[in-house]
Amino acid sequence: MRTRLKVCCITSVEEARIAIDAGADALGLVARMPSGPGPIEDDLIAAIADSIPAPIATFLLTSEVDPDAVVEHVLRTRVNTVQLVDDSVTTDVYAALRDACPAVRIVQVVHVRDKDSVSLALRAAKYVDTLLLDSGNPFARVRELGGTGRTHDWALSREVVQNSPKPTFLAGGINPSNVADAIAQVRPFGIDLCSGVRTAGHLDAAKLRSLVRAMPT
16 A cells, blocks of 8 residues: 655745645644744644645644644634644544544544554544544653654554554654655655655655655555
8 A cells, every 4th residue: 555645844835735736645734832943823824735736635734732723723724624633632532523523534643752653643533534643742841742843752653563453654753864764664654744755844845755765565
């Protein structure tokens, strides 16, 4: 099965087009975060999402955890997928989204730190459409909820992939030099990119094309 490609931290319609031209299946649009690259205003997220043709998935990365706030964020930005970057959200959030936004797919991020992260991911898989395994640190002084440019223990991610009934994206420090190894070790449904294909804060078309060429076919 072809490994899906999600390009995150999209900041403009132009960057969205670069990613789609390179073969992206999904685009990540980062809202306000406590740290990390790529946050843009909600109005711009909505404008970019409105410009994206089907069947490309538009992911809103939200750090909201209150059920009503998450729903309002999704409706305001007009995306077709919501990526919950805080892995402490309660099941009330999933229920609120299913009720208010039944057509929107739910992606739960789990920041892989230890074996407990595997258990957390498999519990979340019961309620969401997709998992995304990243390398943040929600317990840092300034919370890291993604975009760190760091890899994590791929053996733990592989364990999630092997046991999860839901598709799983792999994120965290993936770049042209390690993408083939990441896919070979973890066998994810898809990979998620940000810092590894950016230069001076902008999506780098050459780096992205290099990474795509390095992906196993």
